[in-house]
Amino acid sequence: MFPPSLRSLIEGLARLPGVGEKTATRFALFLVTAEEDYVRLLGEQIQGLSSSIRPCHRCGFLAQVRSPDEPPLCSICADNHRDRSQLCVVGRMQDLLAIERSGAFRGRYFVLSKLLSPLDGVGPADLPLEALARRVHEDGVREVILATPPTVDGEATALLLARELRPQGVRVSRIASGVPHGGDIEYADQITLGRALEGRQLIE
Amino acid sequence: MFPPSLRSLIEGLARLPGVGEKTATRFALFLVTAEEDYVRLLGEQIQGLSSSIRPCHRCGFLAQVRSPDEPPLCSICADNHRDRSQLCVVGRMQDLLAIERSGAFRGRYFVLSKLLSPLDGVGPADLPLEALARRVHEDGVREVILATPPTVDGEATALLLARELRPQGVRVSRIASGVPHGGDIEYADQITLGRALEGRQLIE
Numbered sequence: 193m194f195p196p197s198l199r200s201l202i203e204g205l206a207r208l209p210g211v212g213e214k215t216a217t218r219f220a221l222f223l224v225t226a227e228e229d230y231v232r233l234l235g236e237q238i239q240g241l242s243s244s245i246r247p248c249h250r251c252g253f254l255a256q257v258r259s260p261d262e263p264p265l266c267s268i269c270a271d272n273h274r275d276r277s278q279l280c281v282v283g284r285m286q287d288l289l290a291i292e293r294s295g296a297f298r299g300r301y302f303v304l305s306k307l308l309s310p311l312d313g314v315g316p317a318d319l320p321l322e323a324l325a326r327r328v329h330e331d332g333v334r335e336v337i338l339a340t341p342p343t344v345d346g347e348a349t350a351l352l353l354a355r356e357l358r359p360q361g362v363r364v365s366r367i368a369s370g371v372p373h374g375g376d377i378e379y380a381d382q383i384t385l386g387r388a389l390e391g392r393q394l395i396e
Numbered sequence: 397m398f399p400p401s402l403r404s405l406i407e408g409l410a411r412l413p414g415v416g417e418k419t420a421t422r423f424a425l426f427l428v429t430a431e432e433d434y435v436r437l438l439g440e441q442i443q444g445l446s447s448s449i450r451p452c453h454r455c456g457f458l459a460q461v462r463s464p465d466e467p468p469l470c471s472i473c474a475d476n477h478r479d480r481s482q483l484c485v486v487g488r489m490q491d492l493l494a495i496e497r498s499g500a501f502r503g504r505y506f507v508l509s510k511l512l513s514p515l516d517g518v519g520p521a522d523l524p525l526e527a528l529a530r531r532v533h534e535d536g537v538r539e540v541i542l543a544t545p546p547t548v549d550g551e552a553t554a555l556l557l558a559r560e561l562r563p564q565g566v567r568v569s570r571i572a573s574g575v576p577h578g579g580d581i582e583y584a585d586q587i588t589l590g591r592a593l594e595g596r597q598l599i600e
Contacts, residue, residue, distance in 0.1 A: 193471055193496060195460030197441065197448040204438040209426050210419070221489060222413050224458060228446045234408040237401065239439025242432045244401040254428060256399030267397055285425060292397060 198224065250327065252303035252320070253288055268292075268300060275299040277334040279327065281353060283307050283341060291339060299337075302327060307345040308352060319349070321356055328362055335363040342369040342387070402428065454531065456507035456524070457492055472496075472504060479503040481538040483531065485557060487511050487545060495543060503541075506531055511549040512556060523553070525560055532566055539567040546573040546591070 194202065198220055205216035223231050248255040248266035255264035268274060278299025282288045288301050302324055306314050328336060336357050340346035354364045370388035371380045380388070398406065402424055409420035427435050452459040452470035459468035472478060482503025486492045492505050506528055510518055532540060540561050544550035558568045574592035575584045584592070 193493070195449055195458055195471070197444070197460060198458060201438075201441040201445065204434070204441060207430075207434065208423050210422070215414070217493075218414070219412050223442060223445055224449050225489075226411075230408070230411065231445055232443055234405075235439045235441070235443025235445070237405045237408060237439070238427060238442060239436055240401070241405065241427055241435055241439070245399055245428050254399055254402060256401060267399070285429075289397070289421075 247303075247305075251301050252305055253285055253301060276331045278337065279331070279333045279335070280337045280339050281324070282339045283346060283349070287339060287341070297337075300331070304340070304349065307340060308349045309345045316352055319352070321353075324353070325356065325360065328357060328360055333362055335365060338364065338366045451507075451509075455505050456509055457489055457505060480535045482541065483535070483537045483539070484541045484543050485528070486543050487550060487553070491543060491545070501541075504535070508544070508553070511544060511553045513549045520556055523556070525557075528557070529560065529564065532561060532564055537566055539569060542568065542570045546571075 201223075202213065202216045202220045205211060205219050206213050208216075211219070223234075244257055245254050246257050246264040247253070248269055249263040250269040251266060253266040253268060255266040255269075257264050275298050278297070279302055280288075280291065280297055280299055281302045281304060282291065283304050283306070285303055288303060291297050291301075304319060304324075306318060308314055308316065308319065327333070336353070338350040338353055340349045340353075350366055354366075357364050368391050369384070370391055371377055371384060377385070405427075406417065406420045406424045409415060409423050410417050412420070415423070427438075448461055449458050450461050450468040451457070452473055453467040454473045455470060457470040457472060459470040459473075461468050479502050482501070483506055484492075484495060484501055484503055485506045485508060486495065487508050487510070489507055492507060495501050495505075508523060508528075510522060512518055512520065512523065531537070540557070542554040542557055544553045544557075554570055558570075561568050572595050573588070574595055575581055575588060581589070
């Protein structure tokens with residue numbers, strides 16, 4: 193019933209995360225009746241995304257492209273007030289954002305973009321191990337904090353990275369895993385409780 | 397923390413209905429890492445929306461623009477199997493879509509795009525009364541079904557349209573209002589129950 197170009201727009205919008213056909217239709221009907229300037233600008237922004245945003249050449253986070261000759265540098269790597277000696281390794285950009293929101297870390301990051309995953313055919317050769325080692329060496333990093341998720345893939349990746357980095361003479365730590373803040377001990381799963389006990393700290 | 401062009405994209409996406417900053421950020425991060433061809437096409441589709449889709453010149457529903465000289469015609473108005481003698485007047489395109497999904501109507505539509513609303517400054521002069529009268533006359537419509545919503549604005553609009561159309565010698569009807577299918581009589585509001593009783597029909 194919809195005109196062809198609206199139908200293909202709905203299909204495209206339905207690929208957004210968490211958006212089904214119904215929500216995509218709602219978005220499309222909104223766009224088709226919205227202010228023309230806004231819609232045109234939104235389309236331009238999406239279309240130009242791949243040329244305006246690139247992974248930061250140092251950490252892999254998002255960086256604005258300023259000129260084609262200049263390697264893209266994100267705002268975190270460009271910030272000289274941040275501690276170069278601490279490097280936090282995350283699996284995905286979203287995890288970096290969550291840690292930034294917590295305000296608990298003032299060092300710099302390294303985004304792996306993928307985790308070891310034998311089932312999906314991701315092996316050690318697919319991880320940016322060399323770039324990470326170069327980064328640690330060049331920046332004189334003293335501590336690498338492994339903030340990959342406490343899942344099978346995340347733990348395997350953390351173990352691999354620790355094995356690769358320790359010979360470089362750098363401290364390698366792993367973020368704590370345990371019962372989350374506000375969480376219920378009664379309903380915590382066995383593995384979480386096991387980790388919470390294992391990772392207990394002395395109250396001094 | 398985000399590069400400027402990503403930040404403005406997030407602002408644009410956050411104007412979509414039901415989308416807040418968090419969801420907009422999720423969409424933007426998805427787009428920035430998604431397949432380039434898909435993202436570029438999506439941007440193009442949004443950008444070209446206002447030139448590829450126009451209101452149907454007969455009913456106001458969405459129509460594909462085929463050439464700049466040809467007035468846009470929607471798939472419902474173009475369908476000769478549909479009954480020209482019944483015209484269903486709706487407030488919004490979304491209402492037309494809901495009636496189409498029900499499969500209960502095989503005539504044609506007229507989309508008002510707005511309802512009488514003294515509070516928002518929408519008076520009779522703002523409604524497409526002339527276009528509607530022309531449509532009724534030209535198509536030889538025998539019944540106009542008023543499917544504006546059973547709200548204050550929708551009822552006022554229906555009354556106005558009935559008053560305008562009846563002198564043209566056309567039957568004017570109003571969709572029934574009552575307790576919805578599967579609804580609970582105990583929890584139905586007074587006005588709905590009043591309408592359900594008023595609109596009762598003999599069981600023969």
